[in-house]
Structure formats: structure tokens, C-alpha cells
Amino acid sequence: MNSLKKTLNIECSCGHWNNITFDTVFFEPPLPEPKVRMMKRMYKPLEETKCSKCGRVIAKPEELFDIVKGREAVRYRIKQSS
Numbered sequence: 803m804n805s806l807k808k809t810l811n812i813e814c815s816c817g818h819w820n821n822i823t824f825d826t827v828f829f830e831p832p833l834p835e836p837k838v839r840m841m842k843r844m845y846k847p848l849e850e851t852k853c854s855k856c857g858r859v860i861a862k863p864e865e866l867f868d869i870v871k872g873r874e875a876v877r878y879r880i881k882q883s884s
């Protein structure tokens with residue numbers, strides 16, 4: 803089985819782009835109807851990562867990222883369950 807790690811470019815709010823390594827995860831969005839469950843492929847940061855330019859935290863392991871338009875990524879905050 804291939805490694806599910808993937809490097810994505812994340813834009814900091816200062817405008818600097820950072821390469822971050824992610825684990826691929828399958829996220830099940832909460833839906834009211836169990837029969838229409840679907841798994842979405844998303845990306846979880848391996849560790850808390852700061853912008854290499856301004857030092858702001860731009861990725862945390864408790865957040866999931868989705869890919870849009872190729873290399874850009876969109877951040878999703880996930881709830882800590884249990």
C-alpha cells in the first residue's frame with residue numbers, strides 16, 4: 803500500500819505560501835440520514851506548523867484540509883469528539 807502522505811501548499815494570512823506534509827484521512831461529514839453517508843478524502847497536518855515567514859500557526863492536527871484548484875488548500879476546523 804502506498805504512503806498516504808501528501809505535501810500541500812497552504813497560504814498564510816500574511817500571503818506567504820508554506821509547504822506542509824499531511825496524512826490522508828477519510829472524513830465522514832455529519833449527516834442526518836445514515837443511508838447517504840459518504841466519505842470525503844481530506845488532509846490532516848502531521849503536526850502544528852507555523853508560517854516560515856511570520857510565525858503564525860497555520861496548520862494544526864485537529865484541523866482538516868481539503869484541496870481546491872490543484873495545489874491550494876482550504877482549511878476545515880473539526881470538532882474534537884469523545
Ligand SMILES: [Zn+2]
Pocket residue numbers: 814815816817818853854855856857858
Ligand atoms: Zn505568515
